[in-house]
Amino acid sequence: MNGLKTPVNTGREREREFEFGDEDFRSLRDLVREKTGITLSEAKRELVYGRLSRRLRVLNLGSFREYRQLLASDQGKDEIGDFINAVTTNLTSFFRENHHFDYLRDAFLAPIVAAGARGQRIRIWSAGCSSGEEPYSIAMTIAENLPDWQRMDIKILATDLDTEMVERGQNGVYREDRVAGIGAKRLSTWFREVPGAGARHYKVVPELASLITFRRLNLMEPLPFKGPLDVIFCRNVIIYFDKETQRELFLRVAPLQRPGALLFLGHSESLFKVSEAFSLIGKTIYRRVAG
Ligand SMILES: C[S@@+](CC[C@H](N)C(=O)[O-])C[C@H]1O[C@@H](n2cnc3c(N)ncnc32)[C@H](O)[C@@H]1O
Known part of the structure; x- marks a missing residue:
């Protein structure tokens, strides 16, 4: 043994502040779709992580699992609005097109x-x-x-x-x-x-x-x-x-x-x-x- 632990996550996972597994992404993607009609492809995974990590920090939560539990609970009703606001793309400008x-x-x-x-x-x-x-x-x-x-x-x-x-x-x-x-x-x-x-x-x-x-x-x-x-x-x-x-x-x-x-x-x-x-x-x- 050289004393080094075998890394369990990919390089990206290790750089992340919060673990963000397939189940986290899929269940949040399904919730976005149910609440907004917005379909998030696999390519939006990093975007979802980045935007929702901010919510975890604001709420002082330690994992996406906790965040999902909150959204599914009665207390989570107040969070749904901020969750939706975090995932919408609002790009616009005056006289666009x-x-x-x-x-x-x-x-x-x-x-x-x-x-x-x-x-x-x-x-x-x-x-x-x-x-x-x-x-x-x-x-x-x-x-x-x-x-x-x-x-x-x-x-x-x-x-x-x-x-x-x-x-x-x-x-x-x-x-x-x-x-x-x-x-x-x-x-x-x-x-x-x-x-x-x-x-x-x-x-x-x-x-x-x-x-x-x-x-x-x-x-x-x-x-x-x-x-x-x-x-x-x-x-x-x-x-x-x-x-x-x-x-x-x-x-x-x-x-x-x-x-x-x-x-x-x-x-x-x-x-x-x-x-x-x-x-x-x-x-x-x-x-x-x-x-
Ligand atoms: C990219 S912006 C477009 C703004 C503007 N129409 C334009 O073309 O510049 C898309 C907007 O659609 C809104 N949006 C997305 N899903 C929606 C929904 N289910 N109901 C109402 N608005 C929605 C988003 O919040 C976002 O502000």
Whole structure:
């Protein structure tokens, strides 16, 4: 014997602060799927470890087994929200996939202006709105292109599963690097600098914010409104769901829209073999069809 213990774990396991075995990953992955519809592949193993390790530290737990036991127990009910918040991917930006906002302006807003419509009702849903950049981009597009926007009946509903994101959207405060890409004109029109030390922060002006209602909503649960919705942005959300979950979601989404209404998906998403209630009319742009 040379006194050295034979390592029982792989190199990666030894570097880890907490042991994270197959059973830990599988059972947490199943719970994520059950609660959110999000399907985590094997490739997301490290990501899950990294994000949930933080929860273990906050809760002062010594192992993933203890964390799983907590989630399964009655006391674990309070942790489910933080667990969900930890596993969602919230990447977003103002005017992300800018061609959608051009299309909204040209194909949806311009005809309203051309028709001289007043008092028109407009309902838009940003489903999976993350920290609010998407609904605020919709609101800016409306306010910049509908001269009568403040006298019209316009409502943007912005929903997300992640409670921290909903809160951030509601606050409407963004660090300077988040608003850097929108241009000086938009920044001075729609934001006010928030006084304070450190990095500059900007808050959305109340007139614009008043167009939007932020709510927590899990797309896996019954949708608590009937529509009709003129436009739905559901971008970079369904990419995390499997096909069956996508199909089931659009069976519930389709009745919220009348024929002709618009639906925008994210750049790598499609309704091919998911729903026949929409037809593709542009790059990831759909219109509700009859039936
Ligand atoms: C990558 S972000 C996309 C944000 C924005 N739509 C965009 O394209 O920039 C995806 C968002 O979907 C939300 N999400 C994931 N699963 C959800 C579910 N089951 N119900 C509601 N929102 C969900 C996440 O919390 C996250 O904020």
